[in-house]
Amino acid sequence: MSDTEQAPRGRATAEMVAARAKVSRVAVSRAFNPHTSLKPEKRELILKVAQELNYTPDRAARALVSGRSHLVGVIVPDVCSNWESQEIDALTTALQAEGFATLLFKTRTDYSMDEQLLAYMRGFNPDSVIAFVENVKPQTLARFLDRAVPIYVHYPLPGGGEEPEAEPLHDRLNVLQRDGIDQAVALLQGFGAKRIAYLSGADKSRANGARERTLRQVMADRGLAPPVVARGDFSYDAAYEATINLFRVGDGADAIFAANDVGAFGVLDALRHELKLRVPEDVKVIGFDDIAQSHWKSYNLTTVKFDLDERVRALVRLILRRLNNPDAPGFQETLNTRLVVRGTVG
Amino acid sequence: MSDTEQAPRGRATAEMVAARAKVSRVAVSRAFNPHTSLKPEKRELILKVAQELNYTPDRAARALVSGRSHLVGVIVPDVCSNWESQEIDALTTALQAEGFATLLFKTRTDYSMDEQLLAYMRGFNPDSVIAFVENVKPQTLARFLDRAVPIYVHYPLPGGGEEPEAEPLHDRLNVLQRDGIDQAVALLQGFGAKRIAYLSGADKSRANGARERTLRQVMADRGLAPPVVARGDFSYDAAYEATINLFRVGDGADAIFAANDVGAFGVLDALRHELKLRVPEDVKVIGFDDIAQSHWKSYNLTTVKFDLDERVRALVRLILRRLNNPDAPGFQETLNTRLVVRGTVG
DNA sequence: ACGGAAAGTGAAAACGTGTTCATTCTGAAT
DNA sequence: ATTCAGAATGAACACGTTTTCACTTTCCGT
Structure with missing residues (x-):
């Protein structure tokens, strides 16, 4: 009997555990599934043997049947x-x-x-x-x-x-992007921003589309002229270039709302390091997302938080x-957004 | 026969494809495995039917047998x-x-x-x-x-x-961390840095241990005194605090080598925004990794590149x-590192 | 036209598990 | 002691695929 203990080649299987613990293979299966009836001491023994053999149920096999x-x-x-x-x-x-x-x-x-x-x-x-x-x-x-x-x-x-x-x-x-964006626009308006630009995300992006639409509506509701749009693609580099373009070729802006935080970083770096403008004194910047990097001191970004x-x-x-209701109709959850004020508006 | 075509509940299976294409279930399996012998037109038919039924072989089942x-x-x-x-x-x-x-x-x-x-x-x-x-x-x-x-x-x-x-x-x-770190130290030495500090990664980290050991050895080989160590944990926040501590409580440094780029960002922000020191004029900073953010203009970090x-x-x-040689002894690959010079040393 | 090798084919076995179902065991209420 | 409900048990089946193994067909060179 002891010769079966040598060289457990490959993964241990439920059968091996069963043999070693002198129980049926089904018992092993039950030992690993909480809501099955199995004598406690038996389950304990099986789990102990399983650990010795370094056994874990194969999820592929489990998936196949369950x-x-x-x-x-x-x-x-x-x-x-x-x-x-x-x-x-x-x-x-x-x-x-x-x-x-x-x-x-x-x-x-x-x-x-x-x-x-x-x-x-x-x-x-x-x-x-x-x-x-x-x-x-x-x-x-x-x-x-x-x-x-x-x-x-x-x-x-x-x-x-x-x-x-x-x-x-x-x-x-x-x-719900509206609340956060409205707070952002209100803050800019409060500081007297007149020419607000929107640094967009990718062209075909629906999130970008929705964000831009909401911004336009919010600005219109507040009696502001529509935003100038600088085309980005959610990336730092595109935002950087678009911002330079906005000021060198276009008419500039006194506030920029970026479609996402990473884009806002590109905006900030372009304003400060390339265009030699001060933020928030010359231009105010607001992002969207509130990712971890946004509180880094170099950026310290005021942004619309979409809580992670x-x-x-x-x-x-x-x-x-x-998973508990496979045939139920579509579920929905709805989250709100809100402004987090830091150092890029003021 | 046409009543079998209604409501293909759940995933399509090889059996269904076989039935519809009037072939054996085995043939369906072969159609999806390149190096098996199956008459071309038959394979084509099967693949067409499979697409109609939106069939894909189940990887769990495939994994189980293969x-x-x-x-x-x-x-x-x-x-x-x-x-x-x-x-x-x-x-x-x-x-x-x-x-x-x-x-x-x-x-x-x-x-x-x-x-x-x-x-x-x-x-x-x-x-x-x-x-x-x-x-x-x-x-x-x-x-x-x-x-x-x-x-x-x-x-x-x-x-x-x-x-x-x-x-x-x-x-x-x-x-191989040595080449990159040696180039980093050489650069610092060339700019006359005397008191080089090491901003460490996490305490128990082996990568950090290896990096610190290499740095010490390189510095000793170049006749430099051992580095002062500021304890970080690879994170921005810890690096930020450790740097402030290094200058407020400790004796400061004229160059800081950070265990990773994110840590270097924390170092830079602490130096500039909290300690009001200039980089690279007052303090020089070098990181390790060369992640994507390192070329962002706010940091523009000189760093040891570990090519992604x-x-x-x-x-x-x-x-x-x-996978092609399951029983072969351990394989090894070895990569080198090198310094990427940007704006934080000079 | 013939032989033989190669390609094509499908039945059956295998992979490792969860689940059903009929059976045996336990313990408490009568 | 008897009964009965419920827990505990294991045999057999199911999951969807690849692989093996015989068997049949096709193709090519003589």
Whole structure:
């Protein structure tokens, strides 16, 4: 009998644990599943033997029969920046605590590999998919409704307004941008800003579209002239160039609202280091997101906060709710935004 | 017969595709595996039908029988920063091109959840694991040799020297820090720096230990007094505080070498915004990594480059080589570092 | 036209687990 | 002691694929 103990080649299997603990293989399975009936001392013995053999149930096999892979697919754009990093980071921590693992995929923001990527991802059988409207076309994602539940972040709400949809096709995380942007504009207006420019995100981006639309509306409501638009793409470098262009070729501005924080950093550096302008004395700057870098002293950015922790909690809530109610209609969560005042307006 | 075409509930399976294409289920499997013999027109038909049914082979089932999950586990620390983000980003892109997906796990840098995390990850059956000596203890990782092949990055080479090991236990990516650090010290020495400080990374970090040891040796070789050490933990905030402390409580320095770029940013901001010192006139600063943010104009950091693309290519090479030679002894790749001169020394 | 090698084919086995179901065991109430 | 509900148990099946193994067909050179 002791010869079976030598050289446990490859991974240990439930069968091996069962043999060693003198129980049936089914008992081993039960020992690892909480809500099954198994005599306590037996479970204890099995777990002890399992640890000796360094055994863990194979999740691929488990997924095959239970239909749950415990994988959550996350699709991020090729120009993956700080915002996405922090999202992935916090999400992974939260999902891990719930017994899930994060499966990462990169895609183009121009939708060019939509179908190919989704077919690829599909093969891994994620229980849920978190996609951003930036990265995947809604109609392409629709095919995944069989098992995985896509969740959209920043879904542009219909009707121009910001009311959640009555019966959305997918689970959704909506973001109310209006409050935060209104506070931002109010602050600029309070400091007497007359010529407000908008440093945009990527051209085809829906989040950018929604943000610009909201800004225009808010400014109009406050009796301000429409913003001048400088074209960026959410990146530091594009923002840097666009800002220089705005002042060298265009007419400049006395305040710039950037589509995201990283873009705002590019704006700030261009203003200070290239154009030799002072912030906030000559030009005021406001960003969007409130990423970790925004409190760094070189930037100390006033920005519209889209709370990371709150966002991740909402996403995890959506995922778990969906797994417990596979056939329920689309769930929705809605988060608000608010201004965080630091040193770039004043 | 047409009634079978209604409501393809859930995912399509190979059986369904086979039935619809009037072929055997085995033929469907072959159609999706390149190096199998199947009449071309038959394969074409199957693929067409598969597309109609939106079918993709289930990777869980495939993994079960083939023993390849096509998952690569990546373990990152809880204080996941820009360096790790950029690593994950580039790695995911590269692995995706080779048919793999990135599986993300977070861990503590203090090794506290070593075993638990690894047991957890183990269940997902990754074909390979990329870990940093920062995050996982080598002896704990050793248990994973059954299937997954761990790859260490930043493995501190034995003997204080920098020669690769003869027969490493795991596959390894070694980093020669000496050249880059020597160039950094030479540059500082050339500008007449006398009191060089080292802003450390986390206390228990091996990468930090190796970096500090190399710095000491290089400085000694050049006839310089040992560096003053300011304790950081790779984060911006800790670096910021440590720098203030170094000047307010300690004796200051005329040059600071930081364990990583993010730390260097904290150093720079503390010097400029809190201590009102000029860089590089009053104090010179050099970082380590050359992350994307280092060329941002507010920092414009002179730093030791540890090339990202080169690193990722080496990692992917290691993974593929291992999968093709499962029983070969440990492979090694070794990368060098070099100084990138920007504006914080001069 | 013939032989033989190569390519094409499908039935059956295998992968490691969770789940169903019928059976046995336990313990408390009668 | 008897009964009965519920816990505990294990045999058999299911999950969707790849792989093995015989078997049949095709192709090419003589």
